[in-house]
Amino acid sequence: MALNIEKIAKSKISDVDFSNLKFGEIFTDHMFECDYKDGEWQTPQIRPYQPIAFDPSAKVFHYGQAVFEGMKAYKDKNDDIWLFRPDQNQERINKSAERLDMPAFPKEFFFEGLNELLKLDSQWVQKGEGDSLYIRPFVIATENCVSASASTNYKFMIICAPVQAYYAGEVRVVFADKYSRSANGGVGFAKAAGNYAASFYPARLAAEQGYQQVVWTDASTHEYLEEAGTMNVFFRVNDTLITAPTSDRILDGVTRKSLIQLAEDEGIKVEVRPVSRQEIVEAAKKGELKEMFGAGTAAVISIIQGFADQDQKFELPVMEDSYALRLKTRLTGIQQNKLEDKFNWTYKVR
Incomplete structure (x- = not known):
């Protein structure tokens, strides 16, 4: 699989207080994305985490074609990074997408993109009790049109956030x-x-x-x-x-x-x-x-x-x-x- 990678010039990791994280507010240096147009998924890419621009008529804003997943990566005592049953998340995001009349995302794109993203941002996976990297794959409709029908264009993305043990009190x-x-x-x-x-x-x-x-x-x-x-x-x-x-x-x-x-x-x-x-x-x-x-x-x-x-x-x-x-x-x-x-x-x- 061809995968374009643009690395960040300077990591922001030194500015992060990993002992005081709010769930899902701080994100890693890079993000994965791939666009669907003309009936097929285009060449995926990894680039520095940044805002993305959409036309106000993008269908996700009007008809809610959006699905997502939640996963975690863990680092063990040997500094190896592990995922838990990622095949289940990969299958489920496509099952969700099908129900909303969205195209399935190729399995090889999902796993190679996720692997490369985690290798690039491996320092963000903290090693400690309760520490992990939350991974959010998602797909949204991006066609610029307000007709009430399924979009013809989509964007698949993966973003990651370091998190600590989740505690919500009683x-x-x-x-x-x-x-x-x-x-x-x-x-x-x-x-x-x-x-x-x-x-x-x-x-x-x-x-x-x-x-x-x-x-x-x-x-x-x-x-x-x-x-x-x-x-x-x-x-x-x-x-x-x-x-x-x-x-x-x-x-x-x-x-x-x-x-x-x-x-x-x-x-x-x-x-x-x-x-x-x-x-x-x-x-x-x-x-x-x-x-x-x-x-x-x-x-x-x-x-x-x-x-x-x-x-x-x-x-x-x-x-x-x-x-x-x-x-x-x-x-x-x-x-x-x-x-x-x-x-x-x-x-x-x-």
């Missing part, structure tokens, strides 16, 4: 009973930008009531619990771990599927099935609801301390044998090349 959630994240036949399974934009208002309403996130329910009946904020959600009832099945409403999370496999490998009983709010409320009343947590790339696992269902509020116990902490320790150990990867999930940047 998390309490409220079960949604009015607003929905997605609907049958919609784009809930895709990482479409509009999914997240539509979630911000209900999340703000929840925050005004003292809750850090919303647990989304099915759009038809609001009876089944599906996702927690921007994460997949797990419930531990007694010693069984339960999570909703993926569908056209629920994102097929890479962290989610990895946790399911790890739990089963450790002998934890896992049930992938619809989870009703009534079931979880009843389990909480009986003292059978031991844990609830969200799972996603940014935080890996976010433990939920309490929840509200309409006018009922519940606090969860602090578990000595926490499945969440046990699974998070093993998963992050694999990601950081500290523990055995028996599943062949990790990918070494060469």
